[in-house]
Amino acid sequence: xxxxxxxxxxxxxxxxxxxxxxxxxxxxxxxxxxxxxxxxxxxxxxxxxxxxxxxxxxxxxxxxxxxxxxxxxxxxxxxxxxxxxxxxxxxxxxxxxxxxxxxxxxxxxxxxxxxxxxxxxxxxxxxxxxxxxxxxxxxxxxxxxxxxxxxxxxxxxxxxxxxxxxxxxxxxxxxxxxxxxxxxxx
Numbered sequence: 001x002x003x004x005x006x007x008x009x010x011x012x013x014x015x016x017x018x019x020x021x022x023x024x025x026x027x028x029x030x031x032x033x034x035x036x037x038x039x040x041x042x043x044x045x046x047x048x049x050x051x052x053x054x055x056x057x058x059x060x061x062x063x064x065x066x067x068x069x070x071x072x073x074x075x076x077x078x079x080x081x082x083x084x085x086x087x088x089x090x091x092x093x094x095x096x097x098x099x100x101x102x103x104x105x106x107x108x109x110x111x112x113x114x115x116x117x118x119x120x121x122x123x124x125x126x127x128x129x130x131x132x133x134x135x136x137x138x139x140x141x142x143x144x145x146x147x148x149x150x151x152x153x154x155x156x157x158x159x160x161x162x163x164x165x166x167x168x169x170x171x172x173x174x175x176x177x178x179x180x181x182x183x184x185x186x
Contacts, residue, residue: 011073055146
């Protein structure tokens with residue numbers, strides 16, 4: 001069992017998961033880093049069977065409600081984390097205007113040294129805290145939690161105004177108007 005006591009027990013189920021950057025570093029304050037996450041999710045949807053029901057990228061974490069078509073959710077999540085970790089580290093290192101580069105790299109390097117599964121750095125915290133979505137009420141609660149994250153953080157006044165979230169898709173129900181294709185829960 002992982003550090004948080006949560007694990008994926010049913011590969012075919014729908015899950016609420018959260019990914020946090022080690023040290024809660026605010027990496028996703030830059031658009032190009034957020035876009036890397038979006039493009040990676042799109043790739044996982046197209047090539048790995050990822051189904052996204054809801055999502056939100058915040059400055060240092062992201063939330064998803066997801067499942068996988070081929071009942072391989074653990075594999076998809078592992079591939080996503082591994083790929084985005086490498087791509088985001090590369091982007092941080094190569095970004096000409098990244099004033100926080102040395103500071104962030106040092107944090108990721110130290111986290112990697114503490115984890116025997118890493119060879120150089122660790123970008124994502126180990127635990128995704130997967131929680132199976134077992135009832136419609138639980139799904140609704142998590143959907144509201146995800147979409148209200150930017151409101152609670154004071155980024156926007158209305159959830160549907162935050163573009164790095166599926167809130168606008170649900171606000172304009174039935175229309176795919178967000179950055180990422182979703183399957184509607186309700």
